[in-house]
Amino acid sequence: MTDLDQRIASVLRERAEGEIDTHRLLRASRAQGRRRQLRRRAVTGGALALVGVLGFMGVAGTELPGLPGRLPWTAATPTVAPAVPPRVDGVAGAAQRPDLVGTDPAVLHLGVDTTKASYLGWAVKGFGVETVRIEVGGGQPVTVDVARTVEVFDGLGIEGFPIDAVPTRRAFDGTVRQVRGTTGGLIMSWQPAAGVYARAAMLGGDRAALARAVDALRWDEARRCGTPLRLGTLPTDATVGGCSVDVSAFPGTINAELTLYRGRSATMYVRLQYAAQMVGVRADGNRTVGSRPAYLYPDGGKLELLGIPKVHLVADFGWPAQGFTEADAATALAGARVADDLTRPESWD
Template sequence: MTDLDQAIVSALRDRAEGAVDTRLLTARAVAGGQARRRRRRMAAGAALGLTAVLSVGVAAGPPESGSPPPAAAPVRLVVAPPRVDGIAGAATRPDLVGADPKVLHFGVDPARGRYLGWAVAEGVESVRIDVGSGRTVSVDLARSSSALSERPMEGLEVGLRELATEAAFDGRTVTVADGSRQVRVRHWQPSRGLYARAVVIDGPQAELLVAADALRWDEPRRCTAPIQLTTLPPGAAVASCRVDVSAFPGRLNGTLTLVRGTDQLMSVSLEYNEGIEGGRTAANRTVDGRPAYLYPTGRQLELLGIPKAHLTAMFGWPGSGFTEADAATALGGVRLADDLARPESWR
């Protein structure tokens, strides 16, 4: 339900036992929506960690006497990973793509596409963007065609591996069926040594071209998340970073994956949801003096006491590798953003 819908419901409820004044109803709904938008603009603040761009359309001229105030265009909040100085972009150094889980070596022009998420994992850098249709266009970038062929697309049952042949990276678009859905896939080489793939579900080919035009190959950005790990288990390293801001500012998810050796994995994830009214309070463990909860499976440890959020470490899969002590070490050193709903507080 949108802010406007909620305001209308509230107005109807208030006047449920009398006649409804449609002008008053519209005026209250619009005014309520505008007030909420103003509060959200103020919360966005000046972007220090991430770039927050607000675009607001305002109707010109005063309303006619007795008429409800004109509705402003919806506020558009764009969250983007911050630029990184002193690092070459993908166009200049394609050999760096996917090598550092903390860096995306390309970016998106915020005037052409809105970030829905970003990730660096297994040698592939990825962004998910909305180019104006409300659909998601997923873009993956790698140093080789084989790296993309080994990377499955989340949410798809159909495999894309056989499509990512070396010869396919000539700009062509292929359409494949995934049940009742039509999946359009475009492969191309932005420059020598770079391999890109764009995917849209039930969308036109034109959206793939718009997304490609929105990419900036000389804009390295930090794969930042609202959590940072300041202590790692012995022998562990951060291998991947994933952030989902598609429902920001109401919800966001960030996950850092740790590896040790060739077969040990542990993920540390933050799930924020402004709709969470309360969290687990019964602790059965402590982490650095703070209450924590070990789930019955023995493979998930949650650090408690974080408002509107769950901070957990998943470990021990598939039955070996990282331990509860390792999870406690990672969670004990987690540094949270000052305010999870304010991207400028992310470091």
């Protein structure tokens, strides 16, 4: 458990009254975790390790919590084409079918003109939001959130922004606003089509770069929320409600996550973390999933499937994501399939 998780747990135990919207709490917690990840990436570059709830930063020789030994690294990274989510033929984009936005955890109803911008990541979140992170040439990343209603933006944080600095609903009129509490942070909210609401945000104050990023968006196509991870079996009554991929350090590292829901509050994250420079395969587990070694972390809330070269594959069902069990995690991991070539996103489906 991270220090953030511990603080959340402590406050909730002290002040628990009535029902808690756990999905909203988890979104805020994970948003803060992603902000810490960005700060660490500026220091550590493309190296990868597991920190807390399996953060994505690290250095050579980092030990995996609870497991003996060290992770050696090599220096070479292959040269490959930039990562692009595969196109979905026969599915309308947001401009043609705004009612489809955020309804399918496997599909993004927008794309990016890759002659104008590069993908850094993409996601479909379990509360009706589709997201792309893009970069327009040496500038700050731009995060674009898309939804069918303005209400979805209430409490929806932005990676890298202070939570209390992000405005809730504003006029979606295309005005670019500077965000208090940031150094030049900009937000633009607009309607790219009837029934579609979009918000673009960047930490830097380059309005021209923000305009170029918005211009690179394509609303007449659909893209797969492609990940190198597929779950062949799910726990009883569970559904995949969210998909997230980070390719900001591609092809050196890839971070993917599938979010499983059961009912209104049970949540489990299945995370794949790939590092091209990592060598050696762990096989010293304390559990068995199917016929393969696995490791249950000391906190009892994370189960890792071992033996996959260059990959950590973990099901996180611990606090605050309660509602699933170790047996559920084992079921999800037993049917997990990892792409043969993680550097070819077109093959992930």
